[in-house]
Amino acid sequence: MQTGIIGTGRIGTVLARILVAAGHQVVLANARGPQTLGPLVAELGPAASAAHPAEAAGRAELLVLMLPFDSVRGLLPQEAVRDTLLVDATNAFSGPGAPRDLGTRGSSELVADWYPGARLVKSLNTMHFETLAVAGTAPERKGSERLAHFVAGDDAKAKEIVAGIITDLGFAPVDTGPLHSGGILQQPGGPLFNRPLTEAQALAWISN
DSSP states (O other): OEEEEEOOSHHHHHHHHHHHHTTOEEEEEOTTOGGGGHHHHHHHOTTEEEOOHHHHHHHOSEEEEOSOGGGTTTSSOGGGGTTOEEEEOOOOEEETTEEOOOTTSOHHHHHHHHSTTSEEEEESOSSOHHHHHHGGGOTTOOGGGSBEEEEEESOHHHHHHHHHHHHHTTOEEEEEESHHHHHHHHSTTSTTTTOOOBHHHHHHHHHO
């Protein structure tokens, strides 16, 4: 599967590396243009390429948003992601470490409003980049001891596809429910944000 990643900061770069290591192809994009991504593409090898954001959206089977939340609105033409499986891995902050007050709505619901034709899933946003880099292949992280990546959304098939990729990366997908309630659990200020849990711990928490 070809995965597009928009945002090549620390966590976007880590995601690209572990996807390629797991046998996936990636197309990378950022706000500065594909000419800035030459060293990273060279590092990743033939499974990686670079593009402008709208081009990456057109080429990818699954597109991950891994850039600042305030950069998402208007980033892509709505038609570029119509029917696209769009993973919102952004986090809304009002300042360093301070969750943004969005009232009763989750940040991913706003992303869904901005891109109404996309098949939106909230995932890959709760784990620190240093943990993401190593935990999927750690020898002690097997079975129910795998660390959890949470998945929220209203499209069951889209969540299933994202869960499969999470599994490929050596993590455990844990469904937190619909985009509204599950997304709020996962976003900054929510009880699952930046909280490394094993699959067993996460499932126990969800069931309580």
